[in-house]
Amino acid sequence: MAAMGLCYEATSLGLGTCMIGTMNQEKLHQAFGIPKERVVRLIITVGYPAKSGEPRRKIRKDLDEVLGYNHW
């Protein structure tokens, strides 16, 4: 929820974010000087969205395929 809140807040400031949960822990620790005993669970990249160009087209399943109402 904290991560989600951060992303919402960044978006409200005109920024873009991307959550990344799969990473090479060893390389990440080396690159950012993270103490060995710390395990990184999530990276959130933050940046300025491109001013031009269209967002890529997303392929999504219909909501009915992934959503149940009190029953599978």
Ligand SMILES: Cc1cc2nc3c(=O)[nH]c(=O)nc-3n(C[C@H](O)[C@H](O)[C@H](O)COP(=O)(O)O)c2cc1C
């Ligand atoms: C908790 C969390 C972890 C994620 N980890 C990864 C990841 O390791 N690699 C990846 O390609 N996308 C990951 N994603 C998905 C991306 O953040 C992003 O939502 C996805 O690329 C879909 O982008 P789109 O909505 O523009 O299609 C993760 C999303 C969440 C919520």
